Structures are given as structure tokens and as C-alpha cells.
Amino acid sequence: MHDIKLIRDNPEAFDQGLALRGLEPQSASLLELDANRREALTKHQDAETERNALSKQIGKAKATGDEDEFNRLRGEVDRLKTVLEEAGQQARHFEETLNQHLAAIPNLPEHDVPAGADEADNEEVRGWGTPREFSFKPKDHVDLGEGLGLMDFEKAAEISGARFVALKGGLARLERALAHFMLDLHTGEHGYTEVSPPLMVRDEAMFGTSQLPKFAEDLFRTTDHRWLIPTAEVPLTNLARDAIHEEANLPMRFTAHTPCFRAEAGSAGRDTRGMIRMHQFNKVEMVSIVPAEQSADELDRMTGAAERVLQLLELPYRVMLLCSGDMGFAAKRTYDLEVWLPSQGTYREISSCSNCGDFQARRMNARYRKAGEKRPQFLHTLNGSGVATGRALLAVMENHQNDDGSITIPDVLRPYMGGAERIEA
Structure with a gap:
């Protein structure tokens, strides 16, 4: 299994290693999946942070008896719950797809392994x-x-x-x-x-x-x-x-x-x-x-x-x-x-x-x-x-x-x- 971080840091070396195996470059498609995964994770994390902040505000609104603010905040939390579920599903989808692709790619030869077909x-x-x-x-x-x-x-x-x-x-x-x-x-x-x-x-x-x-x-x-x-x-x-x-x-x-x-x-x-x-x-x-x-x-x-x-x-x-x-x-x-x-x-x-x-x-x-x-x-x-x-x-x-x-x-x-x-x- 390959480390996506290493591919991210040096995609050219990864593709050169694949070429020695007789395979086409794959770093671009892998990094696109990785970017989509990280974007979904960031979206999930931001929504979770916002939800936690709103939860504290809900407590204050309830304590002061501000029912309108309380209901407004609850509506925002419900919306963020949907965002969290969708972002979580997207992150899992991209991660599973990325791992499936990585699992199908062979190890890269060491630098001094002779190049050859058979x-x-x-x-x-x-x-x-x-x-x-x-x-x-x-x-x-x-x-x-x-x-x-x-x-x-x-x-x-x-x-x-x-x-x-x-x-x-x-x-x-x-x-x-x-x-x-x-x-x-x-x-x-x-x-x-x-x-x-x-x-x-x-x-x-x-x-x-x-x-x-x-x-x-x-x-x-x-x-x-x-x-x-x-x-x-x-x-x-x-x-x-x-x-x-x-x-x-x-x-x-x-x-x-x-x-x-x-x-x-x-x-x-x-x-x-x-x-x-x-x-x-x-x-x-x-x-x-x-x-x-x-x-x-x-x-x-x-x-x-x-x-x-x-x-x-x-x-x-x-x-x-x-x-x-x-x-x-x-x-x-x-x-x-x-x-x-x-x-x-x-x-x-x-x-x-x-x-x-x-x-x-x-x-x-x-x-x-x-x-x-x-x-x-x-x-x-x-x-x-x-x-x-x-x-x-x-x-x-x-x-x-x-x-x-x-x-x-x-x-x-x-x-x-x-x-x-x-x-x-």
C-alpha cells in the first residue's frame, strides 16, 4: 500500500516508478481523489466547529428565555446536521475509492533495480x-x-x-x-x-x-x-x-x-x-x-x-x-x-x-x-x-x-x- 502523503510530495517520482513497472502515470487521478477527500473532511470539520459554537449559544438563549433566538439556533443546528452527514458520506466515499486504487498499484522498484519488461x-x-x-x-x-x-x-x-x-x-x-x-x-x-x-x-x-x-x-x-x-x-x-x-x-x-x-x-x-x-x-x-x-x-x-x-x-x-x-x-x-x-x-x-x-x-x-x-x-x-x-x-x-x-x-x-x-x- 502506498502512502498518499509521499505521492502528494513527489508525484513525478511516483509516476516514474510506475513507468518502470510498465504502468501509466496515476498520480494525477490519485491526487484528485485525495483533494476531494480532504475537501470533504474540511467541510465536515468546519460544520462540526460551527455546530459546537451554536450549541453554546443555544444554552445561553434557553437560559435567558429568548425563545425566538433559541428556535433560530436550533434550525441552524439541524441544517448543520445535514451538512455533517453529507460531508461525512462524501469523505468516506472518496477515502474508500482512493484506498481501492492504492491497493491495486504494485510496489515501486528501488532506484538501482534494472529496468526491463520480463x-x-x-x-x-x-x-x-x-x-x-x-x-x-x-x-x-x-x-x-x-x-x-x-x-x-x-x-x-x-x-x-x-x-x-x-x-x-x-x-x-x-x-x-x-x-x-x-x-x-x-x-x-x-x-x-x-x-x-x-x-x-x-x-x-x-x-x-x-x-x-x-x-x-x-x-x-x-x-x-x-x-x-x-x-x-x-x-x-x-x-x-x-x-x-x-x-x-x-x-x-x-x-x-x-x-x-x-x-x-x-x-x-x-x-x-x-x-x-x-x-x-x-x-x-x-x-x-x-x-x-x-x-x-x-x-x-x-x-x-x-x-x-x-x-x-x-x-x-x-x-x-x-x-x-x-x-x-x-x-x-x-x-x-x-x-x-x-x-x-x-x-x-x-x-x-x-x-x-x-x-x-x-x-x-x-x-x-x-x-x-x-x-x-x-x-x-x-x-x-x-x-x-x-x-x-x-x-x-x-x-x-x-x-x-x-x-x-x-x-x-x-x-x-x-x-x-x-x-x-
């Missing part, structure tokens, strides 16, 4: 690891999983439809091992607090993290009008909502392993094979809630935590700084981690770490009070995948496959796999 304009920041050279033609995760008899898309489709999978045996345990490994890493080494959050949330929670109102078609809704979470970012970030936090209690860092549910309404025909794009998938999420001046460093810290996962799994990856046209709605700066997939001969996204600034905090009314100061400020929120366990599973399968179709289990996961070194048919 992923082709993203910039590589760094890479890690060297893609393995195979002595045989590497299979994709679907052929590997089905060859092992441990990955069943056909039965899952009979049960639930397309974009679902049933994992069995060693692969099911491997996905569980990945989640436990990531949670232990983030809580033990990176200072995150593990949370087991609700998987269904209200409208207010989805609005707070910016999924609503713009992305309703990408979500699943229950019969009692709650939403299945598309990411644990939603409940974890909303833990800070509607509160003023003391600076001494910051930063707050949360992590969770949850199922995620996405309708994928805008992805028809994309990644229809395998586990790249599912309606239901598991993910370990990281959320940080920090003072404003710490959010830039916190983004680097969070990205490093996600990178550590891939390094320990011995998966080659690269870090991409997303351009202005490829960032998520709430982000002002995003780093994507892309893991190497041998079957595709390219890197694919496995984690996305974003700094949202105070954009979500304004929607959630999440604030903090600096030591020694009375006036609270809005917090900054960050979120990142640490990482998606389904995509980590397929990356491990493809990068650690053997010519007989078995999967070598990375050393770091073997304690979670009962000491097993391979997954075989």
Missing part, C-alpha cells in the same frame, strides 16, 4: 557450482521417478486432476528429509523461529500480504470463505499485523514448512510436465520483520540462507536480480535463485527472496516504536523461499542421478534418510 532483462549477480558432466544422457525427474516406481502422476490425476503427483517410498521420504534439513538449518544456523501456521486465512490476511484483491483468481477458496494459503508468507507475515512492536524485540524471523495451494490461473500450457508447476506443493518459507534501516541488509542475509541450502545439497545455481517488470506485486527488490536442471540444460527458479519495504506493513498496520520515540513507524517485511521442497527434490534427483536410474542421496540428507546412500527401484 525475465530476459534480469541480471545475474553471481553463480555457484559447476554443472555436472554426465557420461550418459541424463533423464528428467519424471522419467527417473516413474522408473523407480516412486512417482505417480497418472493416479494423482485420477484422484485430483492435472498438476498433482503422488510420491511413494524413498522419494516421499526424501522430500520429508529435505524439509527437516532446511528447518534445522534455518532454525539452528540462521536464527529463524519455526512456526506451524494456519493453512486457511481470512480476506484481511490475504490483503495484508497483497494477494488480494488483485490475485484472487490464482487462489483457492473454501466454502466458508476462507482462503488456502499460496505460501506460508501469508500467515507468517501477518503475525505482526495490527500491533506496535518494540524495537528491542526486532528483528522477528520466522520459518515454516507448509503445503501451498495455487490455482495457476495465468499459467495455462506452461510447465505441464512434472513437478515444476503444481496446484499443491510443499515449501519451506522464511519471513523477516525488521526496522526500516535494516531491510536492505536483511535481504542479503535471507538470500544467503537460501543459498546455503543449495550449497549443502551440492546443486549448482545462480543468483538473479530481477528487473522492474519481473518482480512480484509487493516487492521493491527481489533476488531469484535458479538451480541447474540437467534435463533442460538450463537454470530454473527454486527460490525468490524479496524486500517489500513498508508496502505490506501499511496494509497490515504493523508498526514499531523506536527506543526513546513516541511516534511509531511502519515495519519492513521480507520473504523468501528457503526453499521449495518439491523443486529441491527434482533438482536433487536430476543432478545426483546415476546411469542405472538410481539417485545418490547428498551427504547432508543421509542422517534424515536412515543412513541410506541411494534411492533405488
